[in-house]
Amino acid sequence: MSKYHAFAAQSATSGLAPLQIERRAPRPDDVAIDILYCGVCHTDIHFAENDWGRTTYPVVPGHEIVGKVTAVGSDVTRFKVGDRVGVGCMVDSCRQCKACDSGLEQFCESGFVSTYNGRDRHDQSQTFGGYSEAVVVSERFVVRVPDALELPAAAPILCAGITTYSPLKHFGVKAGHKVGVVGMGGLGHMGVKFAKALGAEVTLFTRSEGKREEAQRQGADHVIISTDPEQMAAAAGSLDFLLDTIPVPHDLNPYLETLTYDGVHILVGLIEPIDPTLNAANLVRKRRVLAGSLIGGMPETQEVLDFCAEHGIRCDIEMLDIHNINEAYERMKRSDVKYRFVIDMATLKSTG
Known part of the structure; x- marks a missing residue:
């Protein structure tokens, strides 16, 4: 286990603040990723403020993650250190049901494991999202970000x-x-x-x-x-x-x-x-x-990134210092953003 800086909500009314979290050492099929940018989705607000009554605190939001690979497990074949990659709304599923076999992991009959506020299928630890320095994810739930896409503008493609x-x-x-x-x-x-x-x-x-x-x-x-x-x-x-x-x-x-x-x-x-x-x-x-309709499976998530690269499609974004995340949430509630905040995770490194 390694410790990393993150921003988390401790209660429905606390707002987000710095927190140290632990990430597991890579399993054989894992990819370790240095998070460079993370989009901010309205779902993040719902979980931070427990609007749906199912938040487990502390919660580290963020499911529009892009960055670079820093390590891979012994069984990983699709990625290598230095690759530009992304992680969206899911980090695991049962991988055995009809939906998973069809590349529709979002409809997993056992329920997919959310990137945050979920439970790891192996050790039952809580999943923490992309408002953090790094993440470790199974290879199956990692996608490649084409070189033609700018990383910040690519992040919201993984959800929006x-x-x-x-x-x-x-x-x-x-x-x-x-x-x-x-x-x-x-x-x-x-x-x-x-x-x-x-x-x-x-x-x-x-x-x-x-x-x-x-x-x-x-x-x-x-x-x-x-x-x-x-x-x-x-x-x-x-x-x-x-x-x-x-x-x-x-x-x-x-x-x-x-x-x-x-x-x-x-x-x-x-x-x-x-x-x-x-x-x-x-x-x-x-x-x-x-x-x-609910997000998309992993093959289609890769497809949409490739489609955006081919057609020159990008998300319109406003870059964000993570220390301003609570203000950003209030602006999102007022629809005062065109059209997606993206956190520059370099700003997290200044967190004490």
């Missing part, structure tokens, strides 16, 4: 990127399709970029007229102000897919009405009860589908 890329690929979005993206935060702006790169005609739904120019800069062909009944009515029956990135309960009915028959409304941000009530007629009368 794969969360939006996976459903677009799964449901078959391709050239000629018309795709609506609901919301333009960390997930939404990536959804716009991916849908456009896949050849779709992209419409962004936003509540703010002030985001029109920015949405078009991101690649949106059309912008609809979702609070304008006339604009929403004009879009009725026009779209093949909706990628809904809004993370809080909202009325799905007006959005469903913008879909054509056999259209698919995909939820990637909402994991709470739907409110207000869904009018089932919006599904039945047009054979529409309301679907959900």
Whole structure:
């Protein structure tokens, strides 16, 4: 075991502060990684503040990790010291069920092991995330970061990127399709970029007229102000897919009405009860589908990084000194970031 600097929450109200944590020595299939950058996801806030009632303290958040390999176990074949690598939302799974055998570890029948606030399958130790100097992860759950990607901007691809890329690929979005993206935060702006790169005609739904120019800069062909009944009515029956990135309960009915028959409304941000009530007629009368999607498996996570490298896609980021993480959390609650904070872990090295 080795000790490393990290930032952790000790309770739901403590905020984040320095903490020394221990990382295991590499097992035969492990990769040890010096963390250079770590993205900040809204899920980090939920766990730090125990919004979902299942946080084990202390919790070290961070599941958008990029860095360089510093050591490998004796059985590792895919990575060597010095490689640029990443770790996303998972660090293990049962590796034996149908989902795992299909490269869909996010749907592991036993439940995947989260990068933080999880339990190691071997020794039952608590997993700690990327707000730290280093991490040790099984080779299977490490991905290669292509040289064409800048490391800081690549970090959020491991959560915000794969969360939006996976459903677009799964449901078959391709050239000629018309795709609506609901919301333009960390997930939404990536959804716009991916849908456009896949050849779709992209419409962004936003509540703010002030985001029109920015949405078009991101690649949106059309912008609809979702609070304008006339604009929403004009879009009725026009779209093949909706990628809904809004993370809080909202009325799905007006959005469903913008879909054509056999259209698919995909939820990637909402994991709470739907409110207000869904009018089932919006599904039945047009054979529409309301679907959900959760990150992606390890093969697809590598695929999205390679796709971003090929198409010149990057996440728009704001670099962050880890000592300002609590302020950053408050800004995220106000949606005051375009579009993802990324911690420069060199700032952690100044922690006493």
